[in-house]
Amino acid sequence: MGSDLIKKNSTLIPMIILTLLFFIFGFVTWLNGPLIPFFKLACELTEAQAYFVTFAFYIAYFVMAIPSSWVIEKVGYKNGLSLGLVVIAVGSFMFYPAAEARTYAFFLIALFVMGTGLAILQTAANPYVVVIGPRESAAARISVLGLANKLAGFLAPLALTALVLSNMKDYTADKISILDDLAKSEALDALALQLQTPYIYMGLIVLVLAVFIKLSPLPEIDLDEDGHVAHLNIFQQIKESLKYPQLVLGVITLTLYVAAEVLAGDTIGSFGKQLGVYGENGDFYLKLTSFTMVAMVIGYILGILFIPKYVSQVSALKISGILGVILVTLIVIISPELIIQLPGIPDLPLVILLVALMGLANALCWPAIWPMALEDLGGYTKIGGALLIMGIIGGAIYPLIYGYLAGSINLSNEAQGISNTAKSGNQIAYLILLPAYFMIIFYAFKGYKYRSWSSK
16 A cells, blocks of 8 residues: 555654644634624524534535545645645635625635635545554544644634634623614624634635645655556446445444534534623633533543553444443433532533533544544545545534524523523534434444445
8 A cells, every 4th residue: 555655754744744734624623613603693693594604614525525535636645735725725815805794605605615625635634644654553643633633623712712702792692782773783894804814814824834735745645556446437436435334334423423523512602602601701602612622632632642552443432432422411411500610710500511521522533433434445545535524514414403403492492481591402402412422332333344235
């Protein structure tokens, strides 16, 4: 395989470059969480409409994964990484006119473009990480990259809150509602314009990184050295790859895992706001995504320390699925009135902490599923990686389902005079994650072992 050539050289430089890329992945991706309540206010959206932020971003992975695979086949992995960064930069720059117009559809288009750039990057980067060293330690390598990704995910909401959303207390729904139409429009315009400067700077930084990748000594890889796949067109490759059960079941598992990861990170802010987690400055709920990222960082550190020396990536996935089931069950049954005290943090409902802890359950799923799903694919590894990237559609669909269920139950509660201190739709809607964690458990115990559809 192409990995033989790479193994002859140090993996240090490729790992440093890939770690930097995964930091960018995380920073761009986990800005979505605080953007949901921000757009809900600035663009006057319903609960369900606000979650189109995640839909527009993650649907790009599904739509563009196969085209991304084709692009990478034409330009190579290294150039694909650089191209993906350029596309992200374009999406970042699009936030400027979108904020100027304060039009939600424009913001969604910009998010889709950024998601497209990330689809190209992920399609190139993840198979690269798998083949860059021994397959049995792939989960540990991906954990290192995941650590950078989630560290960025921890910093992104804090940075956006500090630079853009720090004065959200001056733009609460109650304060906006008492303004006349002209004053209301001016206030919301001013709020939206605060997104322009940070996204322009982010676009410029990503462009510089694209040039750095282009000029870097990152080696090219060839996953089809024997030429068994090169003569097949993209549709034939997809058809042939579907004969591998470990891949197909891996795609389904990854889809549901991403749904769980996105819900844990991107819904916790809205849930916290509903439960009144405002803090002294009135914006603490916008920082709650960082709690989920901290839990994921802890999970990745554990993966680096214990995989594969003490725990196999298969066992890590088993533990992740079981922990996820336990946490979702507790989230749904625990009263939101149970408060915990943490140093330097406002009174926090225990259920919010449990949502954050789903990050711990989710952390090792991505690193484990990738090598398990791509094992024994040979020349189909590239298209297999593209299909796995398509699985990120779970992050597009599940938040919409969650937003619809949460909004419907909340409206019903309001009609019945039930307060937010009782179990809300936001809390009950987490039940949709139980099937996701059950699928993870199945794949970890049995699904990944299949090598043909006739397996018993």
